[in-house]
Amino acid sequence: xxxxxxxxxxxxxxxxxxxxxxxxxxxxxxxxxxxxxxxxxxxxxxxxxxxxxxxxxxxxxxxxxxxxxxxxxxxxxxxxxxxxxxxxxxxxxxxxxxxxxxxxxxxxxxxxxxxxxxxxxxxxxxxxxxxxxxxxxxxxxxxxxxxxxxxxxxxxxxxxxxxxxxxxxxxx
Numbered sequence: 001x002x003x004x005x006x007x008x009x010x011x012x013x014x015x016x017x018x019x020x021x022x023x024x025x026x027x028x029x030x031x032x033x034x035x036x037x038x039x040x041x042x043x044x045x046x047x048x049x050x051x052x053x054x055x056x057x058x059x060x061x062x063x064x065x066x067x068x069x070x071x072x073x074x075x076x077x078x079x080x081x082x083x084x085x086x087x088x089x090x091x092x093x094x095x096x097x098x099x100x101x102x103x104x105x106x107x108x109x110x111x112x113x114x115x116x117x118x119x120x121x122x123x124x125x126x127x128x129x130x131x132x133x134x135x136x137x138x139x140x141x142x143x144x145x146x147x148x149x150x151x152x153x154x155x156x157x158x159x160x161x162x163x164x165x166x167x168x169x170x171x172x
Contacts, residue, residue, distance in 0.1 A: 057110035063146035063160025070140025072166035080142035102133030140170035
């Protein structure tokens with residue numbers, strides 16, 4: 001009987017860890033497929049922590065969003081679809097009182113050298129939790145960096161403009 005208790009105790013401790021997938025690192029690519037950095041997504045109890053390191057951006061602020069499809073195949077990254085959301089009637093904007101999009105994120109700042117580094121938290125998404133906009137759903141998701149800043153109010157993308165970098169988010 002003693003031999004059985006220890007493995008069960010270890011399993012009970014390990015099972016909660018299995019519910020939260022480990023960090024997922026995704027490469028950022030530019031329109032020609034050039035390497036533009038990476039982002040690491042880590043499940044947190046109330047959302048998702050993302051650490052991003054990007055290069056080759058124009059200096060200044062850039063919109064940053066989670067998009068609905070794990071597809072960065074087109075040069076304009078429109079293949080990634082719209083921002084992630086719980087329903088088709090979702091409203092964009094972190095500063096918008098009616099906002100419901102799960103893909104909304106703070107802007108990313110690139111220095112004079114075109115390098116941007118940040119760590120951000122989103123309570124709206126998860127890698128797998130169905131109640132928080134799972135990024136690793138059937139068709140995956142994408143992380144997209146836009147050319148201009150997001151004003152966090154305007155529809156549909158806060159005036160963030162063209163998509164300049166993209167990373168596929170799918171199960172390894």
